[in-house]
Amino acid sequence: MTIIYGHRGAKGEAPENTLTSFQECLKHGVKRCELDLHLSRDGELMVIHDPTLKRTTDRRGKVVEHDAADLMTYDARKGGPGWVQPCPIPRLEELFEKCAFDHWQLEVKSASRTRAATTVLAIREMAQRHGLLDKVTITSSSREVLRAALELTPDISRGLVAEYAWLDPLKVAQGYGCEILALNWTLCTPERLKKAQNQGLHVSVWTVNEPALMRRLADFGVDSLITDFPGLASATLGKY
Template identity: 80%
Template sequence: MTLIYGHRGAKGEAPENTLASFQKCLEHGVTRCELDLHLSRDGELMVIHDPTLKRTTGRRGKVVEHDAEVLHAYDARQGGPGWPQPTPIPRLADLFEHCPFEHWQLEVKSASRVRAARMVMAIKGLAEHYGLQDKITVTSSSREVLRALMRRAPELSRGLVAEYAWLDPLKVARQYGCNLLALNWTLCTPERLHKAQQQGLHVSVWTVNEPALMRRLADFGVDSIITDFPGLAVETLGKP
């Protein structure tokens, strides 16, 4: 059975990476999610995709230039589907408190060595505090982040995000001891999928929004899909 992950919650149905979006995902019975993390100026993990605020809040500046309390006051419903109420940028801790997901894919974008280490330590601390070490896979396309995970939080599951074919994703995943491969669906051939699974990787394919594509990838045997429309995925593939 192919598992379903809500992409940034339920990005196609509610403002991405907000509490409303993750609650919408859970309403569909989808208990796995993917989200993106950046550090605030005062070192809190904030759930937002871009390093800048413009696209989702209309504000100027970078996430890292603002404290968590200020970021949490910003309404992040711009550029997504219409939504009646303000939807603040959540702290990761807020989601851990309010959303009972069975598994979380936490994506960390590329970062300097120092920033990668800070983010990994912050994730490790929250995972320990909430007892979620076994329910988290930290994913990244950044070797710096994967290296920091190996060194500073070896107990956390790691995943490689592979968007382009210029590197052999299986070789990189093996090099950094990954358990999961988050693969752009255009790279998902039956041969690559089979090789990855032989290597012991859970293959999670993104971003899959068309029912016909969902069915095709499920027939290939992917372990999970990441979708903006978790409700549609449940209708198409059934509840995992």
């Protein structure tokens, strides 16, 4: 059975990484999501993909140069599918309070050692407060982030985000005690998939938006796929 994760909520249907997007994902009955985190200037976990505001809002500058209270007033509809209502940048806490997902892949972008430590500790504190320790996985392509998670928050599961094959992703995942391998779908060969699963990894492939590709990867036996169109994926993989 291939599980579906909504990518940044339902990125293909609503403005990515906004409360609206995660609500759309849930409307399709898709109860798992993937999202991206950056810290605000005052140390709040903000849900936004880029380190800068330019692509998704009409603002300039880095996320880390703005306080959470201000970031929460910025409209993040820019560049996504058309949406009538403003969609502000949410705090992770708001999503934890308003969205009942069964599992969250929380991707932390590459960060300095200090920032990585601050971020993983903030995630742990918030997940614990909301009773979600067993429902979150900290994922990253950054060794610094995975190292911090392994050392400082060992009770939260970890996942390696692998986009390129120049390093053996299975070896890296093993080195940081990961449970999930979030693999760019182009790297997902039947051989690598089998090897990863034999190693005890849950293999989650991204970003899968074409029905034919969804079916092919489900036939390969991937554990889950991350998609911009959770409704389409749900309809396509209904029988899988």
